[in-house]
Amino acid sequence: MAVTNVDQRAGWAREGVRMAIISNRMESIARKMQNTLFRTARSGVLNTAHDFSCVVLTADCELLASAESLPIHTLIGPDIMCRTVKKYHPELQAGDCFLHNSPYEGDSHAADHCLIVPVVDEGGTLRFFVLAKAHQADCGNSRPTTYMGHARDVYEEGALIFSAAKIQSGYQDNQDLIRMCRARIRVPEQWWGDYLATLGAVRIGERELLQLGQEVGWETLEQYATGWFDYSEAKMVEAIRRLPSGKVTVHSAHDPFPGVPDGIPVKVDMTIDAENAKITVDLTDNIDCQPCGLNLSEGCARTAAMVGIYNGILDHSVPANAGSFRRVDVLLRENCVVGIPRHPHSCSVATTNLADRVSNPVQRAIAEIAPGFGMADTGPIMPPAMGVISGKDPRHGDAPFVNQIFLGATGGAGTPVTDGFLSIIHVGNAGLCRQDSIEVDELHHPLFVRRRSLMADTEGAGTFRGAPSVYAEFGPIEGCTMEVLYTADGTVNPAEGAQGGGPGALSRAFKRELDGTLTGLPACHGVKLAPGEYVVSHSSGGGGYGSPLHRDPARVLHDVLEGWVSRERASDVYGVVLVEDGITLTVDEAATARLRAGLAN
Known part of the structure; x- marks a missing residue:
């Protein structure tokens, strides 16, 4: 019997419902990982400030789900780290877990300890990766801080750096690595508690994915991932096509700092091609790596540009995953302060200072090309x-x-x-x-x-x-x-x-x-x-x-009443005249219109 249009629409609807259900399951798995880490960690930076992230990736190392993880941790970088695990450990088995914090191989900076677990089914087939990244209270730096902005190189930084080091086999700890961390980290019991919390997060992610695979079938999950990435790409296409095409260069600069007495200028060349639904951010025309801890890791350089784009398009319906990433090109070069660092340049502060000096001009660039966005x-x-x-x-x-x-x-x-x-x-x-x-x-x-x-x-x-x-x-x-x-x-x-x-x-x-x-x-x-x-x-x-x-003068009045803006600034900068009748403060609309007309001229 011939398939009717009604049958086709019903089939599409069923696929859409299934995709939505599985997508929510994936996000809930990432959320369970996060809740585990948050509730069991010992460091205030984790259990108070929430400076950690948990994600799910495909067996091909593509970001699939991240729940409420920090963008600078997760957009780009987990994919590089999982590929690093596969590079050094081609035979992955159930019970494996890897400690990774190398900024030269995908991590953000050495303070972000990542535990990576391959999700391997009963038949020995790799199905997914789960990754939990947790900022440490102390990571063995030469001074008691995880941000060594003044470090001239990674040696002066001093952090313990692990490159896809197998910290568990058969669900048992590698005591050599445990002893190394406990010996070098200033608060060993605190680190141990945070390690166990992070380990609990990835093991719960592993358990939940194995259960999901048994429930719906691994083939169904593979089909879901393909469809979810395609859907996400289509949503990004729609978002980019709402923007006008254009090209602009925007500049920013980090302040003077130890090792960089003149600061670090940042140049962002952005192109929006609305017709082909592509955005390109070119960071190659920037200075080389510098003798300080501000150099960006590759994960942070790519992610910082992506953060500015996702902020600037003002469309929160676009899923941030490997599918929507297909419509964005971030161009980097090796040995660049906002590119791909070479050892032994320090990336100790890579998640914050200079990364923000990339994200911010990217979102300002969108505002310049497309007023009403950015x-x-x-x-x-x-x-x-x-x-x-x-x-x-x-x-x-x-x-x-x-x-x-x-x-x-x-x-x-x-x-x-x-x-x-x-x-x-x-x-x-x-x-x-x-x-x-x-x-x-x-x-x-x-x-x-x-x-x-x-x-x-x-x-x-x-x-x-x-x-x-x-x-x-x-x-x-x-x-x-x-x-x-x-x-x-x-x-x-x-x-x-x-x-x-x-x-x-x-x-x-x-x-x-x-x-x-x-x-x-x-x-x-x-x-x-x-x-x-x-x-x-x-x-x-x-x-x-x-x-x-x-x-809106009403907004200015609100800020004055809250004590965030003075009456003088309301008048001099916003052109809003406020009058007081002895009880309340109100906007004098006629006087405000006259003052604004004068200030505009």
Whole structure:
């Protein structure tokens, strides 16, 4: 009997339903992995700040599912790492697990320990990979920090680096590697707990995928992956074709830093070919790797460009996976500071500072080619309130402590339709890392937080403004000395606005002395604090999108009432006249119209 159009449509509908169901199952598996890691990890950087990611990849090393993982961790890099595992271990078996953190072979930076498990069925066939990436409190660096911005090379950085090292065979630990980590890492019991949490995450992912394969069949899952990638590519095609074609060059720059006294300029050449639904980001015309820890790993360089694209197209229905990646070309070259690093150049800070100086101009480039799309710059990060604290805790017999804190960073960029996200922290994590609870930080560490608050008049002004800066002040408790190491960008080069929007405020760092006076601190520094001394951190504000004179006066009034914008700035920058009747503050619409007309001229 001939197949009718009705039969065809019914078949397509069934395929669509099946794809949606399996897609949700895959995302739920990644989410179960994340929940396991979050609930069982010991480090505050994991169980408070949520600085980790869990993904599922096909046997061909293509990214399939990532749930709410950090984009800078997962878009590109897991594929390279899984191919590295296959390269060094061509015969993969059930029970294998690999520890990998080499920035020269796909990982982001040495602080991100990845556990990779091949999902092998009962017949011995490789079906999937699961990968969990967890930022460590300490990774064996030569100083107690996971961000060695001043390191001239990987030797000065000092981290333990593992290249697809088999840490489990037959579900049993390789005690040689375990002893190596426990001997070199400053907080060995904390690392051990985080290792077990990460291991639990990948083993749960393995278990769930094996169960799913038994339920629906491995052939069905292969068909699903093919169809899901094709669907994702089609969604990206639709998104790109909503943009106009164009080509633009956008510049950014990282601040001066140890090893790079003139800073690091970044040039992004972007081409949007709407007709052929392709976007090309060319990063090849940039300087060579530099004698500092800011060099990007290949995973971070490619991913940073992709982050800017996914932000800029403003279509959150496009799945971020290997299918939609097909429509984007990121061009890199070897031995480039924003390309493919050569050993022994250090990539210690690869996930944040310079990566953001790639993502931000990419999303600004989209705004230049396609007004109404793209974004302004998210604020540069890593002020002292995102530093790594270390010392000895007098509350626990002077036991050593090391941990990164997330006590104060906002940075959200203005977009064509929204104000900057107050707690995005930085463009590469998309708001999925979390601001620390003051109470939890003070419970876990010998730390006193004196103040944390938003700062007035620090937002990038715009039709949609950037996020204001955060003020944070903290120091050690009585009987304790503490070192705070940080690698701040944005002290010289602010977050730029887009389409006429203004820049965000600069980042600042100070030490409050015992007499209460403030001493300015360098951008990349390790400050030692005695009881009664504090470090003061000003995070960067986010850039604004569109002219501030076009901002809805009601939004300006809201910001004034919240204390984020002063009445003077409302008038001078936004052209909004506010009047007070003794009880309430309101917008004088006629006076505002006159003032804006004058300011526009």
